[in-house]
Amino acid sequence: xxxxxxEPCPIYKKCGGCQMQNLPYxxxxxxxxxxxxxxxxxxxxxxxxxxxxxxxxxxxxxxAAFAEDKRGKLLSGVxxxxxxxxxxxxxxxxxxxxxxxxxxxxxxxxxxxxxxAYDANTRRGFLRHVLVKRGFSTxxxxxxxxxxxxxxxxxNAFITELRKAxxxxxxxxxxxxxxxxxxxLGKQEKVLYGKGYITDILCGLRFRISAQSFYQINPxxxxxxxxxxxxxxxxxxxxxxxxxxxxxxxxxxxxxxxCGFVTGVELNPDAVKDAIANAKENQIKNVxxxxxxxxxxxxxxxRERGKVxxxxxxPPRAGSSKAFIESLCTLxxxxxxxxxxxxxxxxxxxxxxxxxxxxxxxxxxxDMFPHTAHVECVVSLIYKG
Ligand code: SAH
Numbered sequence: 001x002x003x004x005x006x007e008p009c010p011i012y013k014k015c016g017g018c019q020m021q022n023l024p025y026x027x028x029x030x031x032x033x034x035x036x037x038x039x040x041x042x043x044x045x046x047x048x049x050x051x052x053x054x055x056x057x058x059x060x061x062x063x064a065a066f067a068e069d070k071r072g073k074l075l076s077g078v079x080x081x082x083x084x085x086x087x088x089x090x091x092x093x094x095x096x097x098x099x100x101x102x103x104x105x106x107x108x109x110x111x112x113x114x115x116x117a118y119d120a121n122t123r124r125g126f127l128r129h130v131l132v133k134r135g136f137s138t139x140x141x142x143x144x145x146x147x148x149x150x151x152x153x154x155x156n157a158f159i160t161e162l163r164k165a166x167x168x169x170x171x172x173x174x175x176x177x178x179x180x181x182x183x184x185l186g187k188q189e190k191v192l193y194g195k196g197y198i199t200d201i202l203c204g205l206r207f208r209i210s211a212q213s214f215y216q217i218n219p220x221x222x223x224x225x226x227x228x229x230x231x232x233x234x235x236x237x238x239x240x241x242x243x244x245x246x247x248x249x250x251x252x253x254x255x256x257x258x259c260g261f262v263t264g265v266e267l268n269p270d271a272v273k274d275a276i277a278n279a280k281e282n283q284i285k286n287v288x289x290x291x292x293x294x295x296x297x298x299x300x301x302x303r304e305r306g307k308v309x310x311x312x313x314x315p316p317r318a319g320s321s322k323a324f325i326e327s328l329c330t331l332x333x334x335x336x337x338x339x340x341x342x343x344x345x346x347x348x349x350x351x352x353x354x355x356x357x358x359x360x361x362x363x364x365x366x367d368m369f370p371h372t373a374h375v376e377c378v379v380s381l382i383y384k385g
Contacts, residue, residue: 319345329356
């Protein structure tokens, strides 16, 4: 495949978001391939990594911090790694270009509204962050203005000006975050315009995305990843699928039309709520979601000798738990598909799974986050006993 290649970003060292910008894209892919082979190659065949033809502007979610320098000049961009100093960024090679333009526009119109950036030390000023989410399939755009104080002087005129410049904005939200530092979004939200959420289409299904909810940030590669995961599951209309660590239920719902029944298990109650709403919205009837620890769920399932033919597991970076894997091996479903975002914990878990009777038929790396050091893998496992 030929890949689009741009000059490295001039501020990649200062920003720290792209750990691999010193390498051309094909060399980044070779590096990721070698990493997966080194860590996981002894468990099964590592297939060639799937990269992006155009590995730029793939992020559908963009957040910028706002600050003022000593002379009171407004800045927007990212925190320099490990600090609270804002490195100005007007355009980023990874981020959606419209989102970047919206952020710059907001910064430029702020003075005419006498709007200041919030300073967490003095607790003065107003705007802390701007978060933009865009549904790549639907074109819908959400703008979240994160403010240090609730009172928004000139609110209506500000919204009118923003919408006039970007008619594709479908919702605007104010998130109030008066806390010291840390999280971008506050707990209190006010919908200033529109429905308070956007919708996107992934694998032919509609997903509702709110300011807080989790959604994969590279939708193009997510479809590639899910397709590989569903292929690896070898589903039939009779199969019962367990989607462990299911988030808002995207993989399980995409797989639901190929199998008999899907159970999704997820720890985060908000994600489970979104998953249930998503299933309803898409009129998917052969799926249910359980809120709880995937390990505990698996232990219980093994104790009851519950029916499950295929287990799809997509744990966070720390990997799965020993309890989960032990019970999985006791239950011994014929097929397991492990979707991993961290080859180190994947290697550890594959060791347990192979000791428990599984064999990795293939390991498929997918580049979900070009120019960063991350690499995602889909492992197709079969029970050999
Ligand atoms: N499969 C989803 C999400 C994967 S991210 C997708 O493709 O979008 C991993 C998910 O595991 C997160 O939603 C996280 O909340 C959840 N999680 C973390 N620890 C868990 C646990 N012990 N039990 C169940 N879910 C857990």
